[in-house]
Amino acid sequence: MFTEAESIPVSTSSPASTMPAINNAALEQAISKAEKYLLNLQDKDGYWLFELEADCTIPAEYIMMMHYLDDIDETLQSKIAVYLRSRQSEDGSYPLFTGGPGDISCSVKVYYALKMAGDDINAPHMVRLRDYILSQGGAARANVFTRIALATFKQLPWRGVPYIPVEIMLLPNWFPFHIDKVSYWSRTVMVPLFILCTLKATAKNPHNVDILELFVVHPDEEKHYFPERSWLNKAFLALDKLGRLTEPFIPEKMRQKAIDQALNWFTERLNGEDGLGGIFPAMVNAYEAMLLLGMPHDHPNVVIARKAIDKLLVINEDDAYCQPCLSPVWDTALSALALQESNKNNNQTALSRAYDWLKSKQLIDQPGDWQIQRPDLPGGGWAFQFENPYYPDVDDTAVVAFAMADSDYPELKESIHRATRWIVDMQSDNGGYGAFDVDNTCYYLNEIPFADHGALLDPPTADVSARCAMLMAKVAQDHDEYRPALQRTIDYLRAEQEDDGSWFGRWGTNYIYGTWSGLLALEQTDLPKSDPMYRKAVAWLKSVQREDGGWGEDNLSYHDDKKYRGRYHFSTAFQTAWALLALMAAGETRSPEVKAGIEFLLKTQLSDGRWDDPCFTAPGFPKVFYLKYHGYDKFFPLWALARYRNTIQAS
Secondary structure: OOOOHHHOOOOOOOOOOOOOOOOHHHHHHHHHHHHHHHHOOOOOOOOOOOOEEEOOHHHHHHHHHHHHHOOOOHHHHHHHHHHHHHOOOOOOOOEOOOOOOEOHHHHHHHHHHHHHOOOOOOOHHHHHHHHHHHHOOOHHHOOHHHHHHHHHOOOOOHHHOOOOOHHHHHOOOOOOOOHHHOOHHHHHHHHHHHHHHHOOOOOOOOOOOOOHHHOOOOOOHHHHHOOOOOHHHHHHHHHHHHHHHHHHHOOHHHHHHHHHHHHHHHHHOOOHHHOHHHOHHHHHHHHHHHHHOOOOOOOHHHHHHHHHHHOOEEEOOOOEEEOOOOOHHHHHHHHHHHHHHHHOOOOHHHHHHHHHHHHHHOOOOOOOHHHHOOOOOOOOOEOOOOOOOOOOEHHHHHHHHHHHHHHOOHHHHHHHHHHHHHHHHOOOOOOOEOOOOOOEOOHHHHHOHHHOOOOOOEOOEHHHHHHHHHHHHHHHOOOHHHHHHHHHHHHHHHHHOOOOOOOOOOOOOOHHHHHHHHHHHHHHOOOOOOOHHHHHHHHHHHHOOOOOOOEOOOHHHHOOOHHHOOOOOOOEHHHHHHHHHHHHHOOOOOOHHHHHHHHHHHHHOOOOOOOOOOOOOEEEEOOOEEEEEOOHHHHHHHHHHHHHHHHHHHO
């Protein structure tokens, strides 16, 4: 990992000033190989699904879940342990992304999981890991989710976690804290967690594994667990104390009513084999909460909840890990866009199968939490996962509908307009779009003790808003009714553009992703390429191109240090593709920078037609949780190469 901006090579002059012209034959061959590789990965049902890998927190939690339940698959546990050992950094820690700094919460969970799996605490890798954790203040300095897990294993007292009583379920919606005021992922994780924390769930821990060696004595235990972050956080901590003092006086009937309401809430959203919210932490919490409430292991809801969890496993010959969720809708829409660019006519069979599958997944009249803010809005969105009807994804919906519109298939028009109407009415007051909810902006809630991860909300962001603008502009070419909402989003994007010309990327790393999103949106509008939004973004992208012709950006750019914006210590194929697509959208196809980027993709393509980017460059939650989309280096470079060829040929 680098530490200084000076160690990140960036061009100071045109990287392609002396380069020969792109070899057309080599370009066609690269496109053909990449296209063939991608087509071969399509499922027989029409979708694409690539692995979605997170940091080591999730696989460590899977081992901990087995020990919590006394349901240990020794073979699987051994394979997950192999995976965990292979991800350790040189300093002994476990980072949240490739090459990143160590993270104490992830490191604590991995240490506990490996000890559960039988690793000797005196083994070199365990000694280095323990030394790192102790150097950071010990396990008590881990985040709230980690401390809750440790409390269930009796490794720290329940007073070391925030007070989150299940009676929260009974609060009226006008109350300052209400589950409808937080993001979808927060509420699906929190509701079953209320039950676990209120009833003080206790792990079976059949081998009595402890990690007392990871704790250090601290003179002020309370501040050790709950360091004050602001005056508002201090006020919430005072309320936390008051809640603990009054808990013994809560009537038993009220508590039971709250438990029943929490159980009913997540049972309605259990989502079959795709699980509560379609995300691992919510699934595990729901599974454990049902068992804690006395539901038998063979109860249909318990059985299906466990199936949903195990559906996330990736089991290889030598190792295994657990994914945080599945991404078939996202993968399919982006694969379709790449194949449409490479050869719309020849790929018609594959594309038709993809769109038939996507049409079957469009959410029409299913109930969803988004209806709390928009009760009269008909459905029309898509979820991220195979099934997640309560939580259609605004970003996915915009990409799917745009891909359909770009296909020119007449049978898709109804789906496109249903989706666009839904998008229009999911707009927040400021003209932007969140990923799942409207105006999810109660920022004060990020100061509650439970929210030390800072990811409780789903406010509008530039990248999601740009995707919505891209769709609305595409469809508004023949339908003026979408133009008012489009104009509000363009105004939002203009206001959100950074001083250096980039846009922040909430769901992909980071300013390269955000700028790609913004320029692809502007391309669909009637704004001239001379507009300052275009010119500033182009200048910024060119300024961060690396000497090898590619682009790359580190997740450290989320950590409030501008020197990492658009910069990494090596180039990646998919971030290079984002930058190229963005520049071409801005009319820069014949620029030397684009030419150099295309050459980078040609020379880094593997013989089988794919690229192989090793890094995690997408956030689940910036600063807290990161992802590696295994499909990104399969379809984005193909899309960029094909776009370059098509634009050159047309000009």
